[in-house]
Amino acid sequence: MTVIARRLAGHLARGLVMVLVVTSISFVIIRNIPGDPIAARYEKLIEQGMSPEQAERATAVLYGFMPKGNLWQQYLDYMSGLFRLDLGESLMTPGAQVTDVLFEATKWTVLPVLVGTLLSFLIGIMMGVYAAIKRSGRLGDILAVSGSLLHGIPQYVLALLLGALFTTLIPILPSGGTADIMFEPGFNLGYIGSLIEHAALPVLTYALASYGGWILAMKSSVVTVLGDDFILAAELRGMKRSIVFRYIARNAILPLFTILALSLGLLFGGAIFIERIFNYPGLGLMLIDSITNRDFALMGGAFLLITIAIIVANIVADMLYTVIDPRVRSGEEAGR
Amino acid sequence: MAVSVETSAETPVEPMPESAPKTAPGVRVGGLSVVYKTPAGELPAIAGIDLELRPGTITGVVGESGSGKSTLALSLLNAVQPPGRIAAGSVEIDGLGDVVGLRGEELRKARGRHIGYVFQAAQNSLNPLKTVGKQLLDLGRSHGVSDLRALVREAKELLGRMGLDGARVLDSHQHELSGGMRQRVGIMLALVLNAHLVVLDEPTTALDMITQATILRIIREVHEERGLTTMVITHDLGVVAEVADRLAVMYGGRVVEQGPTHEVLATPRHPYTRGLLGAIPRLVGDIDEARALPGRPPTLGTVPREGCVFRERCALRMDVCETVEPPTVADGPRLVACHAVEAGGAVREESA
Incomplete structure (x- = not known):
C-alpha cells in the first residue's frame, strides 16, 4: 500500500509541475x-450596425477589466491568482468570474459526454467480444464493418x-x-424530462461516434488473447466456459x-462540433467563443482545465494499472 | 454411438465421482486421422495412426517438427484446434470410452479430471492476471470439487513433492515464477484432480539442462507413485531414453516404428529411426560420425499422397515405396512400417 501511495505522490508532484509549465x-x-x-468586441458591434462612436462608448467599460502592467507583471499576477484559485474575470461577460463561467459550462459537458463515453464503451466492449x-x-x-x-x-x-433524422424527418427530439x-429549472419532472430530451441527440452522437473505435479495439484485443496459450490451457484443463470467458475478457479489456x-x-475539452451543431452550451462551445472574443482569461481557464x-x-x-495488473504492481515492488 | 452421445448430452449431467478411477487407464488409438483445412483442401496432419498406451507405462512419442506429434497429443483430449478436425478413427480410454465421440460438458469434464495435459514448457499456460492459487480454485470449481481446502492441500503437497514451496507458489503470479517452476505448476495442475492419464507435450523444451533433468526425474517419480499412464511428446531422443518405457517414432503423420524404448534405441529397424540415432553427435569419438539425414521433413502440403512418406530421404528406397504405403508389421514387441524391413535382409543383418 505504501508503494502505491508513494507512486501516487510522485505522480501528483510531477503533475503539478506539468500544470505550471503548461499554464x-x-x-x-x-x-x-x-x-x-x-x-x-468593437468590430462585432460595428458589424451589428452600431456607429463607431457608440461602439467606442460601449467597449470603453471593458478597459476596466483589462490586465494591467507589462507582460511580466501580468504573468506574475495571473500565477499568484492561480494559487488562490482566482482565474480572473471573463471579458465576454464582464464581471463574471472565470471559475464560475467554467463551472457552468462544465456542467453541460461532463454529464452528456461522460454518459456517451461510458455507453459507447460498454456497448463497444460487449460487441467487440x-x-x-x-x-x-x-x-x-x-x-466489425459497422464499427469501421x-x-x-x-x-x-x-x-x-x-x-436531420430525429428533428426533421422523424421530429421526435428537440434540435438545440x-x-x-x-x-422552471430545478428538481421537477418536466424540467428533468426536457433536459434528457435535449441531451439525447448530443449523447447519441457522441456514443455512436466513439462506439466504432471501442468495438474495433476490443475485437482485436480479444482475438489476440484468444490466441494466447493460457486460454487453450484453461480449456484443456476442463475449465468452465464462464471461467474461460472471464479469463479472456479480463485480459482483453x-x-x-x-x-x-x-x-x-x-x-x-468538450465535444466542439457536437456542441456547436446542437447549440449545447458546453466547454467546447465556450472555448470557441472565448477564442473568437479574445477573452484571455477564459481561454486560459479553459486550457488550464483541459490540462489538469x-x-x-x-x-x-x-x-x-497498478491495481488491476499484477505485473505492473510487482514491477514496482521489485526493489523491496 | 452418435445416438448415445446425443442422449447423454441432453440428460442432466450426473455428478462426477469425487475422484477418478484409481487405476492407470489403457489407451487405444485406432486408425486416427486428423486433417487441417487449408486453401488447398483438407490435408492430413496424421493419417491412420494405431497406437496403444499400456496401463501404467510411459510412452514416448518422438518426431521432427511437423510430424504430427502435438496433433496426436491434442487428439487424446479431442482438442484438435480449428481449422483441424479428427476425420476418422477412435481414441478409446478406459473409463471414458471413445473420446472422439465426446462433446460439450462431458468432454470438458473429462479434461482435467481424467486426462491431465501439460503444455510445452508451460511458459504461458497460466492466466497472467491471477495467482496460481486462484486458478487452482477456478479449476476445482470447474470440476465440482466440494472440498476446496483439500484441493489446496493436495496442490501444496504436489508442489512440495516437486521441490517447491507450495504456499508461496500458490500465492504467486505467473511472472513471478521461473520457467522450471512454471513447468512444475503445469504438472501440478494436470495431476491435482487425480487424473490418471497424463499427456506431456514437450515438457522440457526451452528449459536449461539442469531443470530438464529435474523435470524428467519428477515425471518418472510421480508416474510411479501415482500409478499413471503417461505419454511424453518430444523431439529429443535423450528425453525419451531417460523416461519412456515404450517409444513411438513419428514421421509425416505416421508412426513408423514403435516398441520398447531400449530395443528401439539399441537396434532401430526403420531407416528413419536409424537416421535419427545416427544424427546424434557422440560425447566420445569423431564428431563427423554424426550424420544428418539428407533432405527435410515433409510439411502438411508436401506429404506424398501415396506410397511411403519417408521415401524421399530413404537410403533403402525400392520401387514399391513409390506406390504402396508400407503396412505396420509386428516383429516381436516391435511394430515397424517399412517395405525394406518387411522384405527382411539388409537392415536386420546390418544392425545385428
Whole structure:
C-alpha cells in the first residue's frame, strides 16, 4: 500500500509541475494572439450596425477589466491568482468570474459526454467480444464493418445526419439548447424530462461516434488473447466456459482501460462540433467563443482545465494499472 | 454411438465421482486421422495412426517438427484446434470410452479430471492476471470439487513433492515464477484432480539442462507413485531414453516404428529411426560420425499422397515405396512400417 501511495505522490508532484509549465506556455501564447478583446468586441458591434462612436462608448467599460502592467507583471499576477484559485474575470461577460463561467459550462459537458463515453464503451466492449468470437461468421463481419464505418464517419457529419433524422424527418427530439424555457429549472419532472430530451441527440452522437473505435479495439484485443496459450490451457484443463470467458475478457479489456481513462480526460475539452451543431452550451462551445472574443482569461481557464483533466486522467490510468495488473504492481515492488 | 452421445448430452449431467478411477487407464488409438483445412483442401496432419498406451507405462512419442506429434497429443483430449478436425478413427480410454465421440460438458469434464495435459514448457499456460492459487480454485470449481481446502492441500503437497514451496507458489503470479517452476505448476495442475492419464507435450523444451533433468526425474517419480499412464511428446531422443518405457517414432503423420524404448534405441529397424540415432553427435569419438539425414521433413502440403512418406530421404528406397504405403508389421514387441524391413535382409543383418 505504501508503494502505491508513494507512486501516487510522485505522480501528483510531477503533475503539478506539468500544470505550471503548461499554464506558463499557454499564457504566453494567449497573450500573443493577434487582436485583443476590445478590438474584437468593437468590430462585432460595428458589424451589428452600431456607429463607431457608440461602439467606442460601449467597449470603453471593458478597459476596466483589462490586465494591467507589462507582460511580466501580468504573468506574475495571473500565477499568484492561480494559487488562490482566482482565474480572473471573463471579458465576454464582464464581471463574471472565470471559475464560475467554467463551472457552468462544465456542467453541460461532463454529464452528456461522460454518459456517451461510458455507453459507447460498454456497448463497444460487449460487441467487440462478440465480433471476435464470431469473427468467421457473418454477424461478426457485420459488427466489425459497422464499427469501421462509424469510426470512419466524422463526428460533425454524424451529428448533422442524426439531427436531420430525429428533428426533421422523424421530429421526435428537440434540435438545440439544454431545456425548454417553459419549465422552471430545478428538481421537477418536466424540467428533468426536457433536459434528457435535449441531451439525447448530443449523447447519441457522441456514443455512436466513439462506439466504432471501442468495438474495433476490443475485437482485436480479444482475438489476440484468444490466441494466447493460457486460454487453450484453461480449456484443456476442463475449465468452465464462464471461467474461460472471464479469463479472456479480463485480459482483453486491460489495454482498453488506458484509452478509456485518457478519453475521459479529453472530455473536458468538450465535444466542439457536437456542441456547436446542437447549440449545447458546453466547454467546447465556450472555448470557441472565448477564442473568437479574445477573452484571455477564459481561454486560459479553459486550457488550464483541459490540462489538469488530462494529467489527472493519465495518473488515474496509471494507478488503475497498478491495481488491476499484477505485473505492473510487482514491477514496482521489485526493489523491496 | 452418435445416438448415445446425443442422449447423454441432453440428460442432466450426473455428478462426477469425487475422484477418478484409481487405476492407470489403457489407451487405444485406432486408425486416427486428423486433417487441417487449408486453401488447398483438407490435408492430413496424421493419417491412420494405431497406437496403444499400456496401463501404467510411459510412452514416448518422438518426431521432427511437423510430424504430427502435438496433433496426436491434442487428439487424446479431442482438442484438435480449428481449422483441424479428427476425420476418422477412435481414441478409446478406459473409463471414458471413445473420446472422439465426446462433446460439450462431458468432454470438458473429462479434461482435467481424467486426462491431465501439460503444455510445452508451460511458459504461458497460466492466466497472467491471477495467482496460481486462484486458478487452482477456478479449476476445482470447474470440476465440482466440494472440498476446496483439500484441493489446496493436495496442490501444496504436489508442489512440495516437486521441490517447491507450495504456499508461496500458490500465492504467486505467473511472472513471478521461473520457467522450471512454471513447468512444475503445469504438472501440478494436470495431476491435482487425480487424473490418471497424463499427456506431456514437450515438457522440457526451452528449459536449461539442469531443470530438464529435474523435470524428467519428477515425471518418472510421480508416474510411479501415482500409478499413471503417461505419454511424453518430444523431439529429443535423450528425453525419451531417460523416461519412456515404450517409444513411438513419428514421421509425416505416421508412426513408423514403435516398441520398447531400449530395443528401439539399441537396434532401430526403420531407416528413419536409424537416421535419427545416427544424427546424434557422440560425447566420445569423431564428431563427423554424426550424420544428418539428407533432405527435410515433409510439411502438411508436401506429404506424398501415396506410397511411403519417408521415401524421399530413404537410403533403402525400392520401387514399391513409390506406390504402396508400407503396412505396420509386428516383429516381436516391435511394430515397424517399412517395405525394406518387411522384405527382411539388409537392415536386420546390418544392425545385428
